[in-house]
Amino acid sequence: MSQSTSAVLKTEAADIELVHVSKQYGDALAVDSIDLRIPGGQYCCLLGPSGCGKTSTLRMIAGHESITDGDILIGQRNVTRAQPATRGTAMVFQSYALFPHLSALDNVAFSLKMRGVAKDARRKRAGELLELVAMSAFAERKPSQLSGGQQQRVALARALLNEPRCLLLDEPLSALDPFLRVQMRAELKRWQKELGITFVHVTHSQEEALALADMVVVMSHGRIEQSGSPHEVFNRPRTEFVARFLGGHNVLAANGRAFTVRADHLRIAPHGVTPVQPPASETGFSRIGGIPCTVRETEYQGTHLRMTLAPLDGSPDLVSLLPDNEYDPQRLGPDARVVVWWNEQDAHAFAA
Known part of the structure; x- marks a missing residue:
């Protein structure tokens, strides 16, 4: 990284707290009155099988899903009814959701354009963020000209544009091949430590969660089975479900x-x-x-x-x-x- 991250990101990390949070879709209870506190500046992985409620939880933190019951606090501020743009969060979607007709630089700068920021100023800011994720050399390429890992870097730079206090990642590595997945795992961990903001990362991969997280939250059927450090969760599983899901246990x-x-x-x-x-x-x-x-x-x-x-x-x-x-x-x-x-x-x- 050629420039200090403090010059790129000036915000401080924020705690995230969920208090009795539930999410219901019709008759289906996706998230069942969970309580969770993620300390600011930690890398937290929400881990579990498909349908366990982890993505619904992430989307409720982001404000992209309404909450059926309970409260969400970010930096001690109740954001339960707040709009996504006012929460101090940014989200990297599983599909990356880049605009196919725009260059990498213009994808990153897009929200500044919508706010009326002058072209030179927004492209300068986008260029700083592309440099942060080692993508300066690909600034003028369209998404179709980039690999999956490169697209992910652009999506990450775009998410950091508004200087979030919390970065939310929805299975960001699932579309990558195994070799690139391991490489990008190391990159995500490094960026989180250097930026110092709170990362919340949804995954169904036990290996990914154990490798990345400061805090692992294992979910099943809308409930939290166990949360703790990777070492604690793996070596002292609280329930039979956790032991079997993590693997490596009899x-x-x-x-x-x-x-x-x-x-x-x-x-x-x-x-x-x-x-x-x-x-x-x-x-x-x-x-x-x-x-x-x-x-x-x-x-x-x-x-x-x-x-x-x-x-x-x-x-x-x-x-x-x-x-x-x-x-x-x-x-x-x-x-x-x-x-x-x-x-x-x-x-x-x-x-x-």
């Missing part, structure tokens, strides 16, 4: 209580090998002697093997992530008999 039961063990914490040995286990504690989350299983399938993933294991007692399949250098295809390959166990400190009980 959901188990012992003594009438459900708990989870991460796939990379699941130990595996060939049949006949006695597992080395620490003494069981009072939590009762160990399984002395391990669980006899059959290897259903293995999937090579570069640094590790993903192994699907079928317990002989017919309980649900388990997943283990085994480092590549520990995998023995002769003794641990498909159809092999194995024993699976875990250290009790790696078991995490669900709070709900």
